[in-house]
Amino acid sequence: MTSHPRIRTSSHAALVFALALTAAAAHADTRAPAPPRAVAARPALGVEELNNIAVFKAASPSVVNITALSVGRDFFSMNVQQVPRGTGTGFVWDDKGHVVTNFHVIQEANAARVTLADQSSHEAQLVGVFPDRDLAVLKIDASKAKLPPIPVGTSRDLQVGQKVYAIGNPFGLDQTLTTGIVSALNREIESVTRRLIRGAVQTDAAINPGNSGGPLLDSAGRLIGVNTAIYSPSGASAGIGFAIPVDEVNRIVPRLIRDGRMVRPALGVTAGPPQMGPALNLPKGVPLVRVAPGGPAQRAGLQPFARGERGGIAAGDVITAVNDEPVADLDDMLTALERFQPGDKVTLSVWRAGKGRKQVVTLAESDD
Template identity: 70%
Template sequence: MPALPRFPSRTAPLVLLLTACLAWTAQAQPRAITPRGPLDAAEQNNISVFKRVSPSVVHITTLDMQRDFFSLNVEQVPRGTGTGFIWDEQGHIVTNFHVIQGGDAARVTLADQSSYSARLVGAFPDRDLAVLRIEAPRDKLQPIPVGSSRELQVGQGVYAIGNPFGLDQTLTRGIVSALNREIESVNRRAIRGVIQTDAAINPGNSGGPLLDSAGRLIGVNTQIYSPSGASAGIGFAIPVDEVNRVVPRLIKDGRFIRPALGVSAGTAQLHQALQLPRGVAIVGMGPRSPAAESGLQAFHRGRDGRIVQGDVITALNDEPIKDLDDMLALLEKRQVGERVTLTLWNKGKTRKQAVVLGASSD
């Protein structure tokens, strides 16, 4: 049998290259897609909550007014960003007070990226809450579903939607880590009953909603605990029951008018020096205040310079009071003109006194 002819030696490299290319092409084809089953229940709920609630979440940009040095034209310059949510069909937007604090103006960007100038309706720094209003078409305003924080339990699943670091419409998931925490507001008042969560909350999430697994508002994300400034898995939210109590009054009156007794409180040092019980030592009263008209007695100095014993408020409607923050928190739950019963301590004796609440001047 005759021998097969050989390729000339100069063509061998070309043949080898062609063979290699064909083999590489065969191996570089796209991989076949592996079919998957349906999404699990948790994934489906994540998607459902985001689709239903994200249209209610807004991006807030606070603005400073600055005058150009040469032209003297006034322009608005971005100061900071945060999150808020649509409260009702009238265009009221709820957010944290610290999100808009110090700004000259604000713009609200909806989920569809339409943007509107906002005006401040009212604010309550003691609870770090503020209400803005925008003039937007009704069909663009989807109020957030409101739940209850009274029934929350540690371990419940929660969601946070916000704009961390300016990134719009971000969803994070976690649980209720703890209840009844206490944090400090921007004006150093204690905010009690706060929800702690491990859902990732970062700068820019402030003012955004914390949701339960049904997609209902259960809190307003307000602070994080973080040595680095980024999420460390410890976030705090103002409970929705508090929000639902404060916001309608901000919309109605433009500010939170706290019922008041018209008293000035003594310091912790006074309590310690005079060995007084826990409560609020009255060291001053307005001349026509509810406290004065009800016959309450204030601590004062007598003619000989000695301190004359006054009343210490130890309870309101039988709810114990340990300090001024406690008393103010209880008063906030009442209405101007409402009659309450105070428990008073004076020289070791206790009595009860009915008082009709007036309005605070702050």
């Protein structure tokens, strides 16, 4: 009989405890919520932060989003429509509506749409491309008030360690800023045509898919490069990005705007294969296997290597330098010549049968 009182006592205590909890809850509902914690005072922004903000505010109106389009046909209605192929970044070059981006951003598209910083969208016309340097110029019809040109700097005086900023539209996101430093200079990267882009700027500023074609800026907000490549197996930023140096951009873009293409200066020669030099024990340079009749090289007296009547090789010319700049192969020579225009005179260093000489040549316009 002693266990029953204990059971009744335990039940009674539980009931009292439950009623107390209910009363406390009802009382709590009538009380005001606890006030938020006081906000700690924040010190003034640092000089570096203020500069980051200033660079972004000044440059972002010049940065655009580019949507590459292709014409597709709806399977059910058979209506022709434009289908997005991908997105990239570009920037306003001048107030006439010229926009610069990477060639690979619009490479497989047959139309493009440019979205400005104010979110207005404009159909773009292709002005010109230079795949060897992964550059393209588009043009849109918009008011000058919407087209603030990006300030152009130089890349020849860049130094490893100086601060850089990248603005772009990674993964389709609008107007992002990443910062970093110049990690290295005079890098070589491969273009879509397998030609080397020399003098590339290496940076650790995050450059993700969608940043392609966007500006790389210095701490004064000036353009110093066009972001073009990510060195990463996955395609995402891995701390190594590359940009086409602005001195190259400033040399090529005006010519694309003027001519609609990169008009190459030409010598009128055909270079021998890479193995020809070692096989014939020739110096580093460009051995000639053909000289175009009536071309600049022939008028200057250059001669190609040829096979003689008895099967032997008749000595020809090897171009070893352009304006005293050594050229180790055809790509070196083409890069050196691209700094000039048709009609310019250049001095070639030429080797033939163990003897060197200088030869002045007037460049012609290439047919390609």
